[in-house]
Amino acid sequence: METGALIAVLAVLIPVVGGPFCYLVEKISPKARTAYAVTLGFITAGLTLSLLHYIGEGDADSFLWIPGLDVSIGISLDSLSVFVAIVAGCVGALALLYSTRYMAHAAREYSLSRYYWQVLLFIGGMIGLALASNLLIMYVFWEIIGFCSYALISYYYRDPEAVPAGTKAFIVTRIGDIGFLVGVLALWHGAGSLNVFEVIDAASAGEISSTYLTLAGAGFIAGAVGKSAQFPLHVWLPDAMVAPTTISSLIHAACLVNAGVYLLGRSYPIFLGLDWWPTVVVWIGAITALLGATIALTQWDIKRVLAYSTISQLGYMVAAIGAGALMASQYHLISHGVFKALLFLCAGAIIHQTGTKDMREMGGLAKGMKITHICTIYGLLSLVGIPVWVGGFSKDLILENMVDKGTYGPLVLLIMAAFVTAAYSWRMYWLTFQGRRRTEVVVHEAPWQMWAPLLVLAEGAAALWFITSEYTSSMVRSLPGYDVAHIALKELAHDVFSSPVIWVTLAVIVFVVILALKWRTNIIGAFQQPNRITLAPMRAYWFDIFYNRVILRGLLSFWGTFRKVQTGDLNYNNLGIAAGFVIVFVLLFVWGI
């Protein structure tokens, strides 16, 4: 086996197989278990980083898995997959280090071994999803991370909100997953292969019939919409905030929501033949970006603000893919991974110190928590999109690409979303760190296990754009079938500072200054009571209410008519299974196998 492929396999197997041994190591001592889990995390991060040397085109290696069916496990080490794996591995390792202190309080009531092995499985699953080039294997890893998100969101299972939130995340993403599975099967049938590169070749040669291609295109959009929390399936992500903050940072930055954007990016060349596909994707993204940003503006829970902000930023990435700016979207995915992990871990430090998630009970924390304060500013500046911080470059690249491609309708929505992003970022900053102290608790800086990851991520948020040239050149080198272009650092500066997009950035800066001057004094009063304009975003545009009252109630009343069938007696259920088996058997004989 080639070295690169071997490293890739190890990067998946070490966290996935090593994770459950946490239970054994716990028998030695809980401390040893924690050290073991963090070590595994850092080994994985190191392995993913070392994959940088092996970036190359197509499949690095492939093994035949099921000989008769021609299902092989391919490992692709191109720039698209390796960077997603690196984000998962590195952010995951930092989150694990952070967990050592942040989760310590949970040890009395909940099993920390369960926490650590699930986090490791989560990281390994995401790396596997990124590095696999076989669609079926991708689907398997897709389900693994789905399970991990469900289990980790419900980690505090005695909390009455946690279990429904986990279930909701599972069910809502499941709707998308079914679409993804249908898409995979349609492509398998249409192209005769499961390898994504062979499918791309078949699609560009026009060998896939348009029915299968349409089915697969719709299915992949559904999968990405579910997993990446896009409109209209975004409702699970805010509720997932009952999870421990480290899990939120993993879900939002490293592991889960990136999967959908990555899938769209990976499968983008397959669906070039469908003329409706990019339009649908770009509008879904743009609507989500504005929707998420406006809701984020009205929230009081610091984690919910960040959750809606993630939804909005994912909207940018999806819109970029729809506009054909594949590279900009993947670049934003990486930069968002870094700064959103940073923001979540900062929020975790704040919650750890103040003991509340409600921003109304914070305020004036800047004096007590200097490191967290600086790191949050870095994260927020990156989120707002000020160039110099990496988020600025990636977001401007998306907007610039959309100006070039002439997709003006979605562009307007994205620019509006950029202003709202600035507003909620500033509001979050002011409510937590500045203004009058509204808490009795005396806050201190968090312990080093918590601020060290913050510093690393803050460095990343500030300086990651240095690698732009190498990143784009590796993309061009390893992705011949995709529409990517090399951008040197100089061109990046040119793209960002002398294109029309710079006016948006300048206007956003002016807007923040105006907000800082005008809104400072009465910020606590805004959004307390809904008025005519703010009612819709404060109620999250009634999505949950609609789903609960219309769809769920309809489904329940329909299936409720079958309640009598459910006797609770196992023998009856078995009889039903046997009867179903016989019916299927008879049908097979009647139709001829």
Next chain:
Amino acid sequence: MDLWQFFMAAVFILIGIGIYCLIARRNIIQLIIGLEVIAKGVTLSFILGGYVLNNEQIAQAIVITVILIEVITAAVAMSLIVVARRNTGSLDIKDLKRLWG
């Protein structure tokens, strides 16, 4: 009559016994045994399919997977039975009947 037809009959007999066991028995451990008998029948049917279609490789791959899944099912079921026994003090499924509609 060919050899494979005997095996086909064996498959049907095994699955039939298993299903009868699942429907008629009330002891959970007996239910698990019924489940295992069905799984044996299914395994045999895969071998048979490989033999008839002259595709032993894939049959072998699937049979190994099925055996693995069987073991996992049995292990998980046994652990659940232990918990159920501890909580209810009984192995009769009528005593575990809480999920009626």
